[in-house]
Amino acid sequence: MKNWLTLCLFIPYLAFGQMDQGSKMQWFQDAKLGIFIHWGLYSVNGISESWAFYNGYISHEDYLKQIEGFSAENYDPEYWAELIKKSGAQYSVITSKHHEGFALWDTQFGNFDAVNAAAGKDVLSPFVKALQEQNIKVGLYYSLPDWSYSDYTHHTKTKQRYKISEDPARWKKFQTYMFGQMGELRDQFQPDLWWFDGDWEHKAEEWRVDHIKSFLSEKNPNVIFNSRLNGQGDYATPEIGVPVLRPAAKYWELCMTMNDSWGFQYNDRNYKSPQQIIDIFVDCISKGGNLLLDIGPKGDGSIPEEQVQLLQELGNWTRKHQEAVYGTRAGIPYDHYYGPTALSADSTMLYVYVRDIPKDGKVLLKGIKNRINRAYVVGDATILDQKTYCKVYWNAYPGLTYLELPEQALDPYYTVIAVVLDGPINLYREQTGAIESN
Numbered sequence: 001m002k003n004w005l006t007l008c009l010f011i012p013y014l015a016f017g018q019m020d021q022g023s024k025m026q027w028f029q030d031a032k033l034g035i036f037i038h039w040g041l042y043s044v045n046g047i048s049e050s051w052a053f054y055n056g057y058i059s060h061e062d063y064l065k066q067i068e069g070f071s072a073e074n075y076d077p078e079y080w081a082e083l084i085k086k087s088g089a090q091y092s093v094i095t096s097k098h099h100e101g102f103a104l105w106d107t108q109f110g111n112f113d114a115v116n117a118a119a120g121k122d123v124l125s126p127f128v129k130a131l132q133e134q135n136i137k138v139g140l141y142y143s144l145p146d147w148s149y150s151d152y153t154h155h156t157k158t159k160q161r162y163k164i165s166e167d168p169a170r171w172k173k174f175q176t177y178m179f180g181q182m183g184e185l186r187d188q189f190q191p192d193l194w195w196f197d198g199d200w201e202h203k204a205e206e207w208r209v210d211h212i213k214s215f216l217s218e219k220n221p222n223v224i225f226n227s228r229l230n231g232q233g234d235y236a237t238p239e240i241g242v243p244v245l246r247p248a249a250k251y252w253e254l255c256m257t258m259n260d261s262w263g264f265q266y267n268d269r270n271y272k273s274p275q276q277i278i279d280i281f282v283d284c285i286s287k288g289g290n291l292l293l294d295i296g297p298k299g300d301g302s303i304p305e306e307q308v309q310l311l312q313e314l315g316n317w318t319r320k321h322q323e324a325v326y327g328t329r330a331g332i333p334y335d336h337y338y339g340p341t342a343l344s345a346d347s348t349m350l351y352v353y354v355r356d357i358p359k360d361g362k363v364l365l366k367g368i369k370n371r372i373n374r375a376y377v378v379g380d381a382t383i384l385d386q387k388t389y390c391k392v393y394w395n396a397y398p399g400l401t402y403l404e405l406p407e408q409a410l411d412p413y414y415t416v417i418a419v420v421l422d423g424p425i426n427l428y429r430e431q432t433g434a435i436e437s438n
């Protein structure tokens with residue numbers, strides 16, 4: 001009886017718990033595109049963010065001198081937000097503090113911040129405000145490690161100040177500082193998402209991951225956490241490696257650089273082309289995830305021209321193809337189409353992404369049991385002719401359907417075909433035996 005009662009009490013709790021995570025993740029799952037921003041001291045000399053001194057390429061002292069160059073004199077937060085909006089992104093994540101510990105806002109915990117840099121002011125608040133005005137969700141990147149802070153354990157690759165087991169009181173001091181800063185960010189900015197980084201340096205119990213999550217959810221139970229909290233977040237965070245296999249996690253986001261650096265670097269001209277960025281983006285969409293594409297503004301707050309252009313070009317494509325981007329779900333197995341696809345949330349619409357145009361202009365779909373009511377080009381409205389072969393009336397085998405894509409409807413990057421089905425997608429997943437057409 002007691003067990004039965006426990007079960008009755010427990011089942012609604014479970015269902016609610018799941019529903020809750022689902023609904024809190026809804027905007028994130030639908031968003032598909034976010035813009036990551038790495039902006040900090042490192043943007044001044046154009047050296048690798050925090051790692052430049054950690055790895056010993058420059059002394060800590062010289063690294064810190066960049067504070068005199070962090071002027072933000074050409075910083076235009078409204079323009080940043082506008083550009084992000086134009087790219088088609090639904091959210092943005094900015095480095096409020098990277099591993100070196102420099103804070104973009106006016107922190108009361110120490111004075112290593114933008115107010116004490118050449119900028120002389122809090123540069124985070126106006127950007128957050130500009131994002132909110134554009135209706136773009138706000139994500140704050142916050143580095144758990146703080147390599148410059150005197151009570152943090154690690155300083156550089158070769159210098160560790162102390163071990164927690166040797167001096168727990170000192171670690172407590174660091175925790176007071178860390179929670180103090182997180183509390184400021186929580187209260188001043190009310191972010192929609194927290195993007196943690198650097199969890200590898202300590203165990204979850206040492207960071208107090210449970211407490212971090214409850215502390216930051218206090219005023220917003222729907223706030224989302226990435227998984228760099230020793231794996232205890234809401235979504236998986238692959239980095240640079242474009243997933244080859246569909247990630248196992250229900251929610252995930254690939255973070256990716258435009259060139260090979262997160263922060264601005266003078267010498268890094270190895271930019272991906274718009275086609276390559278869109279390749280990666282389409283790959284994420286078709287596998288049911290998000291792309292968090294990074295930009296690295298300079299120390300004066302200007303955004304490098306190459307990055308502006310990439311955002312604009314991406315924006316042109318996302319605007320035209322919005323119905324095949326936002327709110328979509330992972331597509332169908334490659335057995336049915338040799339390329340990326342996505343489905344509408346109710347799976348009655350199949351989006352087929354065509355990158356490489358077949359010589360005869362025909363796009364082949366296989367094993368779709370539904371009737372295809374119509375196929376049209378997204379953002380262009382051309383209705384396509386279709387013809388099915390190898391289909392016999394008495395057998396469930398759906399045959400091969402060719403959609404004819406006329407040349408004038410082609411997009412320079414990806415042409416997307418919307419396939420309107422007669423109901424939720426129904427795939428033929430059986431072995432084909434002899435289908436006699438006698």
Ligand code: GLC
Nearest residue numbers: 038049051197198239255262
């Ligand atoms: C890595 C790096 C860091 C960068 C981050 C972005 O964890 O430590 O420099 O900010 O990836 O995903």
